[in-house]
Amino acid sequence: MSRIHLLPPLLINQIAAGEVIERPASVVKELLENSLDAGARVIQVELEQAGIKRIQVRDDGDGIGHEDLILAVSPHATSKISSLEDLEAVASLGFRGEALPSIASVARLELISRAQGAEHGWRLRTDGTDTLEAPEPAAHPVGTSVEVRDLFYRIPARRKFLRTERTELGHIEQLIRRMALARADVAFRVQHNGRELFDLRADAEASSLSVATAPSPATETSPLLAGACGERLETLLGAAFVQQALRIDEQAEGLRLSGWVARPAFSRSQADLQFFFVNGRMVRDKLVSHAVRQAFQDVLHHARHPAYVLDLRLDPRQVDVNVHPAKQEVRFREGRQVHDFLFRSLHRRLAEGATPSHEQADS
Ligand code: ADP
Numbered sequence: 001m002s003r004i005h006l007l008p009p010l011l012i013n014q015i016a017a018g019e020v021i022e023r024p025a026s027v028v029k030e031l032l033e034n035s036l037d038a039g040a041r042v043i044q045v046e047l048e049q050a051g052i053k054r055i056q057v058r059d060d061g062d063g064i065g066h067e068d069l070i071l072a073v074s075p076h077a078t079s080k081i082s083s084l085e086d087l088e089a090v091a092s093l094g095f096r097g098e099a100l101p102s103i104a105s106v107a108r109l110e111l112i113s114r115a116q117g118a119e120h121g122w123r124l125r126t127d128g129t130d131t132l133e134a135p136e137p138a139a140h141p142v143g144t145s146v147e148v149r150d151l152f153y154r155i156p157a158r159r160k161f162l163r164t165e166r167t168e169l170g171h172i173e174q175l176i177r178r179m180a181l182a183r184a185d186v187a188f189r190v191q192h193n194g195r196e197l198f199d200l201r202a203d204a205e206a207s208s209l210s211v212a213t214a215p216s217p218a219t220e221t222s223p224l225l226a227g228a229c230g231e232r233l234e235t236l237l238g239a240a241f242v243q244q245a246l247r248i249d250e251q252a253e254g255l256r257l258s259g260w261v262a263r264p265a266f267s268r269s270q271a272d273l274q275f276f277f278v279n280g281r282m283v284r285d286k287l288v289s290h291a292v293r294q295a296f297q298d299v300l301h302h303a304r305h306p307a308y309v310l311d312l313r314l315d316p317r318q319v320d321v322n323v324h325p326a327k328q329e330v331r332f333r334e335g336r337q338v339h340d341f342l343f344r345s346l347h348r349r350l351a352e353g354a355t356p357s358h359e360q361a362d363s
């Protein structure tokens, strides 16, 4: 008798979910990435009990056509890539086709979407099993609403690992802060238990830039720089950061670094104000941290942490984002070059920023 057998689809998806859906904030991240990939200009998030009871994300993006709704919640189904070549040059935030089926396998999922040109929207509910009911007509403006209820209701072991509501909400807030920093061109409205958490208007100047999925991100202006030290930067990072922030916009050898770095006078006891994006995607990367730390070496005490929000743009072929399912790690093809570019750009800017004349120019 054979001892090896194929796993049932629900369990396959639950295993996949284990890698990406750790807590409510992971669900919010995946849903926001989908909204941004769909070209949304306004994104609304509603949360109950820090997202454990309910997360709803509404966007005004492209929407999903009736014929695609079932595929959208099927594993390994995506509209974003179709070949290895596409994968190697991927510019969208998503590409794995796993988020919605993973979420559906650990929570109750409802999708309502109306595509451009459709007369009305369609609703699809799924409990993560194969027995999907046919989509039914539903009123909805062009765009998509995804509702996720009762996270981990069928995986008590996982639910036990959730922290207090306050901690989970903290993770969501930090996530929104990151995504909203990268995309000042998009409006974000977030409510928790009916109370407003964020109401971030789109920056008009950033909105006029065409970002996200342009073919050569290295020449793009990051929305981070639009609107100067804008309202959003101040709301999310505080007035003290903005006061000490030096604007960065450096370009060399197909790399472009834009954003803001605080003068050493504004340092932190924790590494909590460090936001680094690669082509608009938030990443954590040793090489990046090392380059930044080195740039600050002479001007900052080693026990203090610099504060920055930086977006590195480069040809997507130069960076592998398919390193981990959560897509927060990257591998640079020319790591040394990236490291030295970051170090040089920041080092020079910090040296310039230390002189009074620049302080004038930047404040
Ligand atoms: P991925 O983002 O990796 O493609 P997902 O499981 O997150 O995989 O989503 C599957 C597909 O569903 C996407 O490729 C996209 O076509 C569609 N989709 C999901 N969310 C949205 C949305 N908010 N707006 C438009 N299309 C969406």
Ligand code: MG
Pocket: 030, 033, 034, 094, 095, 097, 099, 100
């Ligand atoms: Mg996705």
